[in-house]
């Protein structure tokens with residue numbers, strides 16, 4: 144795990160280049176009763192990071208890098224199972240738990256995403272591939288328990304950050320990972336297949352079907368990587384995806400304006416916040432609040448990225464804005480010829496929780512009156528119609544998933 148108070152000047156210089164605020168959880172992020180002084184400090188750091196940038200990197204959070212890498216190994220093993228074995232674990236309509244094959248989700252409502260996902264919505268999952276993959280269920284359930292604990296830590300720190308009773312958010316998220324009938328919180332393991340250019344011996348179908356011929360060819364870099372100076376994509380805006388049909392009619396690509404394919408289209412997450420662990424392959428980009436420019440997030444070994452979701456943005460009257468983000472395909476051919484792995488923990492309130500911008504005690508503390516006026520205006524509509532957490536996410540799911548009978 145990374146030590147932030149390092150005497151290593153080179154590391155300090157690298158860290159100071161990160162556009163993402165770094166917050167040290169002092170190894171107590173997954174403790175049942177976290178140290179109060181750490182929760183308070185993290186709360187104050189989150190207040191600044193989330194209001195200014197909508198994101199932060201958490202270090203020394205308590206979930207080991209090895210645990211994350213083992214989860215990705217399990218996912219690789221799952222992805223290469225025969226289709227008729229995988230089909231037993233497919234996400235079904237009305238239950239978010241299970242496997243989602245590439246091409247089923249559509250973040251902008253139009254263009255399918257080329258990635259494999261395995262959703263865990265309950266700690267008591269019956270339907271995990273333990274039989275074909277011994278050890279999978281145990282490992283993933285332990286990891287999900289850790290993420291739930293880290294999520295609870297952050298919920299307490301968030302309350303501190305807003306100067307409200309520290310159980311305020313915890314009480315509204317009391318059913319995380321008890322199943323999506325009560326709460327939509329999900330641990331999602333993700334695998335983006337390699338993108339192979341027209342190499343002899345590789346047809347485009349290899350990419351689209353997500354065959355894992357490169358999945359064990361991992362980048363083992365344990366070096367921080369913040370190369371923000373030059374991002375050739377900065378001036379390129381994502382356009383609506385262009386859909387092209389391949390031999391089997393399945394190929395769909397999400398493209399940038401320069402014609403490049405993208406791994407995960409621009410979107411904001413739906414819930415309270417998201418915790419995201421990534422391997423070192425890169426590709427995650429964010430738009431800072433109020434900016435139209437895409438920024439590369441970079442890689443900090445062992446760190447977990449946190450970004451605000453839409454529900455937190457509604458609750459805080461946009462004081463903590465939902466962060467727009469996407470995953471692009473690396474420029475370098477040898478990097479995009481490897482698969483990319485990530486794990487996202489989407490933290491959601493209990494389904495019946497009403498999400499109103501008027502729930503939080505006033506948190507305006509001296510903000511300028513023009514911004515406040517603007518916010519009042521934009522939340523006038525929300526005042527008139529308040530949805531609960533379940534209704535809000537169902538609205539989003541309708542836009543994201545292709546249809547109801549293709550394994551969703």
Ligand SMILES: O=C(O)CCC(=O)C(=O)O
Pocket residue numbers: 333407412419421427468470484485486487
């Ligand atoms: O894979 C990633 O790094 C990001 C995934 C993501 O943003 C999402 O699934 O909402």
Ligand SMILES: [Fe+2]
Pocket residue numbers: 410411412417468
């Ligand atoms: Fe996301």
